[in-house]
Amino acid sequence: MKGIISYGAYIPYNRLQRKKIGEFFGKSGLSGEKAIAGYDEDSVSMGVEAALDCLKDVNPQDVDTVYFATTSSPYKEKGSVPTIAAALNLKKNVRGIESASSLRSGTSSLMAAKEEEKTLVITADCRIGGPSGQNELWFGEGAASFLIGSGEDVIANIVDAGSLQGDIISQWRSQKDDFTQNWEERLGSTSFLKQIKEALPPFLEKNDRTVESITKVIISGEGKRSHTQAASALGFQKEQIQDPLLEVVGATGNAHAPMMLVSALENAKPGDQLLVLAFAEGLDFILLEVTDAICGLKERKGVKGHLEVKNDQVLYSDYLKWREIIKIEPPRRAETDRPSAPALYRGSHQNLSFTGSKCRICGTPQFPKQRVCIQCQAKDEMEDYRFFGQSAKITTFTIDHLAASVASPIIAAIVDFDNGGRILCEVTDCSPEEIEIGMNVEMTFRRLFEAKGISNYFWKARPIRERESV
Known part of the structure; x- marks a missing residue:
């Protein structure tokens, strides 16, 4: 049954x-x-x-x-x-x-x-x-x-x-x-x-x-x-x-x-x-x-x-x-143009599944995928490595008040994963007063933007609050 x-x-x-x-x-x-x-x-x-x-x-x-x-x-x-x-x-x-x-x-x-x-x-x-x-x-x-x-x-x-x-x-x-x-x-x-x-x-x-x-x-x-x-x-x-x-x-x-x-x-x-x-x-x-x-x-x-x-x-x-029910003043910076369809196709596995590479020689994870290891410089010795589910922390961050967003300011951060690897990404579901260095975060799948009717998705960092540690 x-x-x-x-x-x-x-x-x-x-x-x-x-x-x-x-x-x-x-x-x-x-x-x-x-x-x-x-x-x-x-x-x-x-x-x-x-x-x-x-x-x-x-x-x-x-x-x-x-x-x-x-x-x-x-x-x-x-x-x-x-x-x-x-x-x-x-x-x-x-x-x-x-x-x-x-x-x-x-x-x-x-x-x-x-x-x-x-x-x-x-x-x-x-x-x-x-x-x-x-x-x-x-x-x-x-x-x-x-x-x-x-x-x-x-x-x-x-x-x-x-x-x-x-x-x-x-x-x-x-x-x-x-x-x-x-x-x-x-x-x-x-x-x-x-x-x-x-x-x-x-x-x-x-x-x-x-x-x-x-x-x-x-x-x-x-x-x-x-x-x-x-x-x-x-x-x-x-x-x-x-x-x-x-x-x-x-x-x-x-x-x-x-x-x-x-x-x-x-x-x-x-x-x-x-x-x-x-x-x-x-x-x-x-x-x-x-x-x-x-x-x-x-x-x-x-x-x-x-x-x-x-x-x-x-x-x-x-x-x-x-929800774009009301119109607001256009952003000071130029709006994002239509995302490139070939670029989205080429990077779909890497970007949507959040899969980088890990060096078989020294074991260093890295994102985006690399041919040459940033740690030991070994060439073409990489295997796929999925970053989703890996615990991570905020290493440093900046608060951008001029970003073209309906939810300004935007928080951009360097995130270090506990098992190795680093990424620059946005932080979501977090206020500027709340963000701090050393904050524990997890990755969440979000829509980066929509341009010319095409939605672009990637991963952002989100604070791990007490009940979210399940």
Whole structure:
């Protein structure tokens, strides 16, 4: 029986308090906060971070297939799986499938994974709601990832799954829309309740389960109250309802139900029964049973770890600049021109997987790749060496107030890796007041810039804070 072997999640460091949105428009603010991707993050970079969390202690070369599910791809026409596969150091012949358009793409990808293969499912979304609207208040950003397969390592068996299709105009974004649009919320809620009442009772009966036997029900539906309405309609009690994370993260689109599933697995015990319900133009439902193997799974950052580390002082004006909703004065320095396609192609393995070289003679790691060792001058005695995952420290840094960035000032630093090697890179998720020499950092996959519609990705340093040392 196929099931989940491992899981991971990513929640951006930056959080926007909803009351700040209300204050901007002169309205009373709502409670809670939502996670927002930084100026250098998108669905691809967040998906990579969640997958890296999922693949901890897993050989990436063992992955046979990768699904990437999002409604907010950086491109309308161009795949993102090759970028993701390179960043994760997956094998070159890994099968790649991109699942888009529907908010059920993530759960549908989980169901589509084959038992005889190791499938990496990555879900991520970075949706934008129109300023002053309900979507802006409740949309959050983040990613979740699962490794699906079979065998003794499975921590949660997928007992059964199904779908119910139902075309409904409830929430949509056309090719021409800048923001997600909504019909009256009541229409979506009514359809959701009708579908779960139709699909779930026979599904539970088919699998010899009752409402009382379900440990946690994970519900991603229309609006803020859909999970409680649906749970009540089915007869679930309050303690059975998985926290939808709306007050601390927001509704994360394709990643919403998967992220809630990660949160449930973080606290699950062998024998627990988990039921996933995801609504969007129909319904996906998945029944899982937790196995004894979950006791041996090493801790991930997951949802719990990311929630504990945050910057909740982000200004609403910063959010508007990062999403290019408002125009700002052009940078003093010339804007970056379109990146060279041949250069990106030649350096894709080195730059996306963060792979340098290591001298076979003296053992010195170095980045970028070299033919001649900078230490012993041996020629053509190099082997590939991946810097990701290596502990590192800030050796020196500078703060650049003139950089062409929507998040000025930029922190540039020399980073020394404890096992050897040095790199000049940007430092992200860090304030100028916080940066210091000797600071412990880790590498994180980010979007450097977008020029002429082309996104350029590389690795930046990020401070390791107490809870991030998992």
